Amino acid sequence: MKARKQKEIIESAIKLFAENGFTNTSIQEIVNDCGISKGAFYNYFPSKEALHIAIFEYYFEQMRTRTHEIDNEQLPPREKLTKLLSVPFEQLTQQKDFFMVYMREQSFSINKELRQVMEKTQFEMLAWYQNNLKEVYGEKIADYTGDIIMLIEGIRSSYLVAILIQDLQIDAALVPTFIMNRIDDMVDSFEKGEEPIMKRNLLNIFTQNSLDTLSISEKVSSLLEDMHEQLEVMNFSDEQKEGLTGVIDFLNRELEKPAIEKYTFQGMLANLKTVKEFDIYREKIANLLGLQLL
Known part of the structure; x- marks a missing residue:
């Protein structure tokens, strides 16, 4: 019962945050939208900031669950990676409001706790990329995995923005295969002697920067x-x-x-x-x- 009500509050808040922004949305507006009292709200979340963090944890967990479902399908490595690359586009059709909030907050951290949630998810993403890229292309890509990840994220983020913000009519189902073809091009180029730009492992850089304290x-x-x-x-x-x-x-x-x-x-x-x-x-x-x- 409590979990269901928390989900209702989260879904009301994410809709309002997407429309008006976090700062411009009051707790009163959230409780009015989901039909509870302000006092009842505090039985579920100690503050608006705590609700904000719970929203990100809730949606990141959904995406994490979806990637594990694909991992467990026992697909050939290339087919699995292509399918995994489609997950954000699948989620976009179901969770447009969340993506609106995410694209704002990845640039502007509201508080330390939210930044930690995002950093944890980023670490998992980098580890996931490294494992799956290695399965498809082998150890030969170890020296330029960072460049490949930068390419993937650049293309994927650009198409998400084009669909979400610019409302371009793009067939998102084509993007994962397009990205895989571009990865092939990069691997071929590096094998022919092109110098990688990223000189260090992205996962090591991230871990050092985020966990040094x-x-x-x-x-x-x-x-x-x-x-x-x-x-x-x-x-x-x-x-x-x-x-x-x-x-x-x-x-x-x-x-x-x-x-x-x-x-x-x-x-x-x-x-x-x-x-x-x-x-x-x-x-x-x-x-x-x-x-x-x-």
């Missing part, structure tokens, strides 16, 4: 939390999820010790290698702790 244990804990959240929507049996959750919980408990037992941590981390989506997280954790992946 955290201790190593806090960084590892953040990565484990991301893995735990992804596990909740993955297509595993209850028994498999319980086992993998137990591994993550064990690793979190190890982090709480005054000194991490590295060999124990290394051995338990190896138990997560059966989940390919976790490869990039395991690699990052191993680098932070100075471990060799088993």
